[in-house]
Amino acid sequence: MKLFVSLLCIHIAVALLALRNESALPIVLWHGLGDTCCLPISTGVLRLFLYGKIKNIHVISIDTSSDSIISLQDSYFLNPNQQVDYACVVLREDKNLRNGFNVIGLGQGSLFLRAVIQRCGHKLPPIKNYISFGGPQQGISGLPYCTAVSHQTCSSMRELLEFAPYHYMTQHAILPATYWHDPLRNEDYKKRSTFLSDINNEEVINELYRSNLKQLQRFIMVKFKNESVIQPPESAWFGYYTPGQKKELQTLQQSSIYLEDRLGLQEMDKAGKLIFLTHPNQHLEFDELWLLENIVPYLVDKRNNGTSADVLINIKIDTN
Template sequence: MNRWLFLLFSIKLISADPTPVVLWHGMGDTCCMPYSLGLVKYFLEKQIPDVYVNSIRVGNSTIADLENSYFMNPNKQVQYVCDMLARDPNLQGGFNAIGFSQGSQFLRAVVQRCAHKLPPIKNLITLGGQHQGVYGLPHCGAIRHRSCDYVRKLLNYAAYYDWVQSSLVQATYWHDPLDEKTYKQKSEFLADINNEREINQTYIDNLNRLENLVLVKFDKDTIVQPRETEWFGFYAPGQAKKLLRLQETELYLQDRLGLKKMDEAGKLKFLSYPGNHLAFSQEWFISKIIKPYLIGTTEV
């Protein structure tokens, strides 16, 4: 994860009694290795003195954590993390959360399913998340892994088979715009957290508890297809060419998640970066994420 080397710069920000931060990594990545989110954790601790950072590890080792990013059903992962966060004594006063790639929609699911049972989740920041799913997987994983080719082949031919949905993480947010009916019926994770089968009011209420939902899209993303999903946009149903902005989708127009309400209240933030997937600069990260949402100041 060499792109994270930029995080070793020494600019330091001051925050009295800083709010803890929870991180969740993406597909093929790990919580804690020094070339991965371990470096992000270290960076945040250097920039925000005395901050507590919990970089989520799903499993008993970093290897298990990496494997689970491919093969542990997200519904099980989300419950695992809900229980973990509820037990963490360092989070009892509330926390901010940052999701990286697929960790974005997984943390959103934590908010929707568990926020009423957890300490206050103040800001949810999603970097390159796949909120309306993906239709295409040209590359996968921050770390090269033999599972990647296997994942791509299964998604292309069998994403909605029951056994694939239960055993392959990426299948659970595979969104085929050519077959919306099957997607809504068979998607074990994404169709549920997007309230596309039935309305779960708890999901709406919990999401609206956030102070801000910050959506970061990478304008030159070559990993996430379509990249508009990072802002909750997606293909218009029935084809895979025309793209709809969030505000044009049924999800927004019917306000199935309360996103329209959040947008009108100024709680839905759309940020973009002119780079590839997660390849942002340290200056941008400090000015656009850390200052306004993690320490609540514009002063260095």
């Protein structure tokens, strides 16, 4: 056992040394609901992890305000279309991204980054890998709890989402309403959702969205094994309830988005560009070793003979 632990520690140390000697593309992060760019939870933890493991990495953590209180409020109430437009400008003007970059989204931030890719990706330097941590790719049908807002506010939001999610006022006042996907009101969702229905090409196929998304090298979807925030959890892998009921689930490959290839996901899947991973923890609770084994290899530039990737494979073998 001691020998096993010693070998594991050596492999990890060598992996970190290799990572620190390789160049890596910049990374763009986008936080989730009830979070900001830099709080010492979720996004802040991931940001510090990246800085600590990849030498000279340039990380942008998108936020709507330098005031953390406003930023927290925006994560609940600022329309995502406005946020995406803002992010497109920020990324287009950042000269550090000129040779390409990777993007990582947390929760709803994953959806916003996909919208950036689809809507303005052709105006940006190449986006290589898109990593979605617990991102509700097919939306949500429940809001179990809120952080950073009062209990009364959360209860009022939940009532509106349950009874009038597609009303004009709800769609423009409550951010989660824009990716609320009621399987019992599927046609209302398609016609009246102001955000998710559009980026999922539900009503009309926007060829620009398909083209931009297919330019990715990889689309990596991470589902959390003990997920209790995203409902249903399968949304993190683009699965969802079969339309018309709220019990039976279907996978991405069984959905019309895939079968009709409305986003190009079927083509990407056949090309090996879709990666489905399961993290063992609760929603956005990160395990560093898991990140090192499963995520960092996609973030490190392989131009230097792939040394770090080889070492990481050795770690994975030893820990099984």
